[in-house]
Amino acid sequence: MNMIDKKINNSTILIVNDITQTLNELLPFYSPHNIRIIKNEEKEEFQILQANQAIKEAYIASNEDKYIFLCGSTFRKEAQNSLLKVLEEPPKNVIFIILTNSKSSILPTIYSRMPFKYLKTSSLKDEISLDISKLDLKDIYSYLKENQKISKKDAKAVIESILLKVNKQKIKLDEKQLDLFSKSSKLLELNSRPINILTTLLLSLSNTKK
Template identity: 35%
Template sequence: MFTLERGGILITPNYEERALEIVQQVAPQRAISFVCDDFKIEDAKEVIAEAYKAEETTKTLILGAKSFTIPAQNALLKILEEPPRNIVFVLMAPNKSTFLPTIRSRLTLHVEKEIKEYEKLDISLRQLDLNGLFTWVKANDRLKKHEAKELIERLFHHAVYSEGLVLNTSQLEGFEKAYRLIELNSRFQSVLVMVLMNFLKEAPRGR
């Protein structure tokens, strides 16, 4: 269970708004926000420096971003495992897959429930052919990391809810692998081809 007193990981699409809310909730105690689009090693060093400033009362450090680089997460591992006295960490991102397993193992994790509304994608996975596959990949191959993850999430939602497909093991594993490859900075064009290749044959229809 996530509580502000103990901190942890909060998965929320509204991390910027939530950061402001947390600052207000913990007042009059101090809370410092480190919110950006892409949390990098430089940001991690700034957080660590702030964490080691002596505090007489609890200070909450809020780290929020669409993506956290692997070097930044590795730099935070030790201080998250053994935080300085009176320091509480709250890490926020839109997707659980943003964080390395080593980070998730050190902090409690809470996913905020939200009914997302996705714009309809201009692709039919049920009738996908090679020409349609490569046309769609070409139209979506220049995305930033967080945009690439979001498109994979939308594609999964489109397959299951918009087209009513029952995904087989290969298709499910393709989506899961895509998140890992994007985090490792793999070329998104190749990642998207990998996911879509699993749909060239019609998936079983939902009941």
């Protein structure tokens, strides 16, 4: 079932599970020549380059409403600071729609000035967004920060999701790592803190190669 069932006509922040899916649900409500989609084609992070593109696009005059979609799993602080003025006082007919996976990545100065819709569902996707084969400390930190209040139920789903990704990417786990997966589920049943268990598990996978 679609999370988006109508056109969004005002500048808004959307916190979503899947940015691409949300875009696919939104775009049919708009005329193609009235939209601009700005995202980082190389990384999932919205950086200063994308911010500069957005500012430039915003100041191109338009007689019709122009919808600028700013898309990023996370948004770099410097990029947001450079966008602050144009988001607070957008040019005539310009409407910004921010699509992101993480509420915590949006600066309070922006979050407090733009309305938002929290569309993330509590049920996790079958496949975790992390690339296990290229997992580094920055990825782990960002993921854990976003999920620091994760429930026991969702933590179990994450562990299952990680295993699915490991199998899909044909990653070979050693006995110690396999044992850790088994222990993680048992520790959750014993009411250990889910975030601590996920931290240990992800750190153990950070040096795993395909």
